[in-house]
Amino acid sequence: MSLLNILEYPDPRLRTVAAKVDGFGPQLQAFCDDLLETMYAAPGIGLAATQVDVHKRIIAVDVSENRNEPHILVNPRLTLHGELIDGEEGCLSVPGIYEQVQRAERITVNAQNPQGEAFSLEAEGLLAVCIQHECDHLEGKLFVDYLSNLKRNRIRKKLQKQQKQRA
Numbered sequence: 001m002s003l004l005n006i007l008e009y010p011d012p013r014l015r016t017v018a019a020k021v022d023g024f025g026p027q028l029q030a031f032c033d034d035l036l037e038t039m040y041a042a043p044g045i046g047l048a049a050t051q052v053d054v055h056k057r058i059i060a061v062d063v064s065e066n067r068n069e070p071h072i073l074v075n076p077r078l079t080l081h082g083e084l085i086d087g088e089e090g091c092l093s094v095p096g097i098y099e100q101v102q103r104a105e106r107i108t109v110n111a112q113n114p115q116g117e118a119f120s121l122e123a124e125g126l127l128a129v130c131i132q133h134e135c136d137h138l139e140g141k142l143f144v145d146y147l148s149n150l151k152r153n154r155i156r157k158k159l160q161k162q163q164k165q166r167a
């Protein structure tokens with residue numbers, strides 16, 4: 001397994017719309033393992049393939065306390081249920097920034113596992129929020145897009161400054 005490099009906002013590659021996965025096999029399985037490993041190492045509770053510059057519809061999530069309930073969702077399709085609720089979100093591609101975002105309180109997600117088998121998952125609470133956040137990445141959307149222009153610009157400048165200092 002290997003750790004993958006995580007793109008950071010405002011990297012334009014984060015705006016890429018991911019393509020449907022239609023080939024399943026050892027190569028896809030290896031990538032899914034790397035994606036999960038990279039998420040755990042970061043550490044984070046979710047990571048989309050988009051964030052590691054692979055523009056395929058794959059997300060990894062694990063919101064469990066013991067980091068032992070991984071979900072890999074290939075070609076996820078969301079159905080939103082319930083009311084919109086406010087919650088604080090962060091993102092491995094927007095390090096150090098946490099802001100309130102509204103999300104549906106419950107979801108159903110239909111997806112495939114890395115072997116190509118279809119399954120359906122019902123989620124609420126943090127897991128539901130996390131899956132919605134990760135599915136946004138596959139559309140080239142980031143949680144900062146839900147904030148005001150003023151706030152987003154401030155975040156962009158702050159991160160660009162950090163990136164320049166590191167370079």
Ligand code: NI
Pocket residue numbers: 090091092093133134137
């Ligand atoms: Ni994110």
